Amino acid sequence: MRLQVFLVLLAATCAAGTPAKSREKRNKLLLVSFDGFRWDYDQDVDTPHLDQMALDGVKAKYITPPMLTMTAPSHFTTITGRWVEDHEVVHNLMFNTTTNLKVPYKQTLSRSEWWDNGILPLWITAQDQGLKTASFFFPGGAATYRGQKVNRVRLEEAGHPDANYTEWCQNIDTVMSWFSEEDFDLVTLYYGEPDNVGHAKGPETEDRKNIIQQIDRTIGYLRGAIKRHNLDDSLDVVITSDHGMTTVKKRPLVDEIILNKYLNLFELVSFEILDYGGFGVLTPRPGKEQEVFDALSNAPNLTVYKKHEIPESFHLGRSERLPPIVVVADLGFNLNSRFVVYINKGDHGFHNGEMDMKTIFRAFGPSFKKNFVSEPFDSIHIYPLLCKLLRIEPAPHNGSLEVTEAMLWSGGESQGARFSVVLLLPLLLSTAL
Structure with a gap:
């Protein structure tokens, strides 16, 4: 009889230690x-x-x-x-990108x-x-x-x-x-x-x-x-x-990126966010996407992507909101559009790798x-x-x-629940025996 009581108590204790989700x-x-x-x-x-x-x-x-x-x-x-x-x-x-709103x-x-x-x-x-x-x-x-x-x-x-x-x-x-x-x-x-x-x-x-x-x-x-x-x-x-x-790489140690050196932003681009760390986006004017891409491909210390060709590992390419051209600067190089305006000494926005x-x-x-x-x-x-x-x-x-x-x-399960059975076992065993 004592053994039966022990088994019932043990089962109840185990249930209390690992309760069903509704009782957790x-x-x-x-x-x-x-x-x-x-x-x-x-x-x-x-x-x-x-x-x-x-x-x-x-x-x-x-x-x-x-x-x-x-x-x-x-x-x-x-x-x-x-x-x-x-x-x-x-x-x-x-x-x-249509109204050029930036908040x-x-x-x-x-x-x-x-x-x-x-x-x-x-x-x-x-x-x-x-x-x-x-x-x-x-x-x-x-x-x-x-x-x-x-x-x-x-x-x-x-x-x-x-x-x-x-x-x-x-x-x-x-x-x-x-x-x-x-x-x-x-x-x-x-x-x-x-x-x-x-x-x-x-x-x-x-x-x-x-x-x-x-x-x-x-x-x-x-x-x-x-x-x-x-x-x-x-x-x-x-x-x-x-x-x-x-750390941001700045003059006089390195040449900072100024994208307008490599393409005429006013003539070729209708929307841009470039003066913002190591990540930039552009919307080329109609029919100018390839020209913008080719020009930026010649710029140093960055990688340019057409949105639909972004590596799958980026998990960005299916975005509807992201503009057609994405620019990622090499580590430590901030993007500047027409002239150097960035004063940060440290930054992010670079490749997550x-x-x-x-x-x-x-x-x-x-x-x-x-x-x-x-x-x-x-x-x-x-x-x-x-x-x-x-x-x-x-x-x-x-x-x-x-x-x-x-x-x-x-x-x-919580640490307390994990150990509840262990702590009660000696008591239950003494009761059963």
């Missing part, structure tokens, strides 16, 4: 992005909190952003799990017509399945999708300072209160550094090292805030970025293993992982959970 406890999820955090930025700086976080969670050697290493396209790939050619956020600037990045953040192209971001998919979501400065969070807005949005206005440590900590306090006091399930939190310092000062400078140390202190503050709000056992945290950064464009992935929380190092992977695969953590059905996407699920305890 859903953890909360915080997704944090530090814009422009290159994969190796923590290797020449003392970062005790990032180091401890890697021991307490998981770390990828690096991740590869989509082939359009800019803030808006890359963030939207992370939050949708779709390639740029599918979600159609093909630049930081909102533009219209600055910060203003683009609130323009739903730029973001709402039929692909649903994680916030909306989660809300449709009963979850409560929020976006704090995260690109795309302020838009409306199929008439639906994110439950709560904080929008970063133009001119907002990005490097105020006190405000960084206040933002964390706000987000923690959303989780602990208002029962939000998903919050995405964005910081504009170290991107700004990387642009203004360059990636190989003391200024960049200082901002990485500030980010490290912020991670320490975050972990303390999680404890203060009693969220250690219920909050998973994923920290990533959108792209890396490289370049190591300087790679970025970070870190995660910790009850769903994640400890001291686990992942091989590199593409950022497209973050989305299905986020859906797994939230225990929701993902929208159609281009990623694969198989790439990341080794980071999780038994494919997603």
Whole structure:
């Protein structure tokens, strides 16, 4: 009889340890992005909190952003799990090739017509399945999708300072209160550094090292805030970025790219975005596409593509929004249209295969293993992982959970559930015997 009772108790305990999906406890999820955090930025700086976080969670050697290493396209790939050619956020600037409209990045953040192209971001998919979501400065969070807005949005206005440590900590306090006091399930939190310092000062400078140390202190503050709000056992945290950064090659060391040297832009081109880092687009005037392509093929330190001939690995060629001619500069060479206007000392927008464009992935929380190092992977695969953590059905996407699920305890169950059977076995055995 005792053995029968033991077997019944053991079966019940095992069921509690690996419950059916409908009975599973859903953890909360915080997704944090530090814009422009290159994969190796923590290797020449003392970062005790990032180091401890890697021991307490998981770390990828690096991740590869989509082939359009800019803030808006890359963030939207992370939050949708779709390639740029599918979600159609093909630049930081909102533009219209017919009217020559160009909307600055910060203003683009609130323009739903730029973001709402039929692909649903994680916030909306989660809300449709009963979850409560929020976006704090995260690109795309302020838009409306199929008439639906994110439950709560904080929008970063133009001119907002990005490097105020006190405000960084206040933002964390706000987000923690959303989780602990208002029962939000998903919050995405964005910081504009170290991107700004990387642009203004360059990636190989003391200024960049200082901002990485500030980010490290912020991670320490975050972990303390999680404890203060009693969220250690219920909050998973994923920290990533959108792209890396490289030093811009400038005169007098090199000749900078000025495209008007190689073709008459006024006569041959009706629309252009060229003075914007290492990625440029052009719409030739009718009948001039081949002439534009041939002229740019003779320009140094860049590669020019006809859109329909872009390599499949770029995942850009099927875009309807992207103009017919795409120009990608060699690493470190910024594109200039008619004269040199670029003052940045660091930049991105270059080929995503370049190591300087790679970025970070870190995660910790009850769903994640400890001291686990992942091989590199593409950022497209973050989305299905986020859906797994939230225990929701993902929208159609281009990623694969198989790439990341080794980071999780038994494919997603929490560490507490994993060990519940082991801890109870001695008690059950003594009862049975």
